[in-house]
Amino acid sequence: MSEDARRPSVLIVDDVPANIRVLVDFLREGHDLHVATSGAGALELAARLAPDIILLDVVMPDMDGYEACRRLKADEALAGIPVIFVTACFAPEDEAFGLSLGAVDYIVKPASRAVVRARVKNHLELRRARESLARQNAVLTEAAKLREDVDHIMRHDLKAPLTGIIGLPPLILEEGGLSDQQTLFLKLIEENGFKMLSMINLSLDLFKMERGAYVLCAEPVDAAAVARRLFVELATLAGYRRNAFVLTVDGRRDDGATPVVICVEKLLFYTMLANCLKNALEASPGDAAVSVDLRQGNPALVVIANHGVVPRDIRSRFFGKFATSGKKGGTGLGAYSTRLMAETHGGFVRMETSDETGMTVITVALPQPETRETTP
Template sequence: MAISGRKALEIARAFPVDLILLDIMMPVMDGFETCRHLKSDPKTAHIPVIFLSAKDAVDDIVGGLSLGAVDYVSKPADPTILKARIATHLALATAMGDLKRQNDLLIENAHLREDVERMTRHDLKSPIAVTLHASQALLGSDLPDPQREHAHMIEMAANHALDMINRTLDIHKMEKGEYQAALQPFDLAALLSRVAQQTELAFTDRRIAIHFAAPGDTVCLGESLLCYSLFTNAFKNAAEASPPGATIKVDVAPGVGSLHVVIDNEGEVPLTMRGRFFDKYATAGKAGGMGLGTYSIRLMAAVQGGDATMETSDGHTRLTVTLPSV
């Protein structure tokens, strides 16, 4: 109990207060001025205030609520109704406090995740650098042509892996709409051929083949490294979804100011996944799957002014990635 506005401010600043029931007509400092001080102080701004006053004009009620009060009760107040309103606002204040604590925890977890990602990127660079140096040493030796080609592919893959590690924060920027793509013309067919070779090597034990006949003009307008990540994910997903010994067909079709890359693999997307194929964290039945592959495919296509769509029927799944062309 406080007998003045000044005393109310002293109590609110000194003790934990859940709710303030505040009269308006008080000497020296009225209820409006008291509320104004409460809401301007970070220590007390969160405390819900209910005005209780004989002043029941519309201007008084609107004025009280505009100061930040959660409710306005006119005198004489029915005790049962007043208690019900107090209980309601106490419950709301408790819920808001819980939400704030959850939000603070989410922010803390996000910072922790960013720290882990930074440490992971740092730790991954060392083994990838060793792989890169080893492949370069092999290329400097007298190797037969097939082994030299494999060593060269290892070198390119290690270089791309280092580049992708350095750009993992770009995904976060894409999600927030802060990523600005630097679009440049490049040969999409050469990139697709390189990714197809690397995918076949990665899935040698399952005898996955990728059939890609490059058309004449495949000059794409985009970021080559971003497209490398995009199609590495797309080819990997197609290979994982295909049965052993299957052939994945890749076609490039020209459009109006665009190129459409169609990746056709055997196997249909499960019914439960079709409506959320591109959703973040959506996965079904894949061991170790995190549901980020197709999500990142569409995200990376979108920031380059393109798109990604999926059709599945007749025992096949067709992923179409559309990108701008010159």
């Protein structure tokens, strides 16, 4: 029989047989009833039967109801059983004392059938709800543990075999005797192996950033050169969609040679800009330009603009973890990781989108060594 289908068990504790008969009559329908006539008997039956609820008299010889309740709540195996005092002690201080011992309710004799049944029903439902939540929490905790184990495998255990894969192509190439096509394939294997290793390392870094344990290693980086490199790497995707890239520095067209030096961690800056450009390309209509404006100062700003607006259902959680809307295969981690990396630099990232202009602008602010600024 399922837990929901079985009749709830009720332990009635009172040293007066007439009082027991009244409660038994009230609760006979729909409940399995058990009776004890003393505090000691109540403890013994509770330990043996584990009832769903206990109705407990206060004034009893040898061990009163208050002491019985205190001992029940001190026993880890019995503490979760709800206790309702049913007593002739009606003073407010009596009720307050009983509730302070852990009882869930206090009914003053003589009580009506309707009141007793309603109170018992309510507290049984509350107990079932608490137990259901506890089971759900246990499942969620186990799922979170499983995810952490999988993450550990992805972040750590894959690195060893991947390092072996990366190391083999150079050894094979040294042997020689390969066709041009075979040589190309081996170099592609090596290159993609390094990309996978970089992704795993980045995953490890994001894990540290989420916990505030990442140690930033900033250095002077030519932001313009990074942008130009990404334009080349994303040229195929942009060309397929007939999009163009435009790079400006403080609003002036880039000359293709002048450096724009800012102090950042190079790999993190590259990843932030790559995430923003890929998102901008995917959101842009065909034949539209994606622009990057590098603004020097403190903080240094990187402003990425594209045609197209962010869907309304995702605007408030744009930089949230796993936030995505209508994008096949999207993980929802690009904007999230960009935010983490900007904040790791002591900066921030913001998104502005307009239905009127049909444009979306992402601004990444990266404080320079002299001062650290925060989101306005």
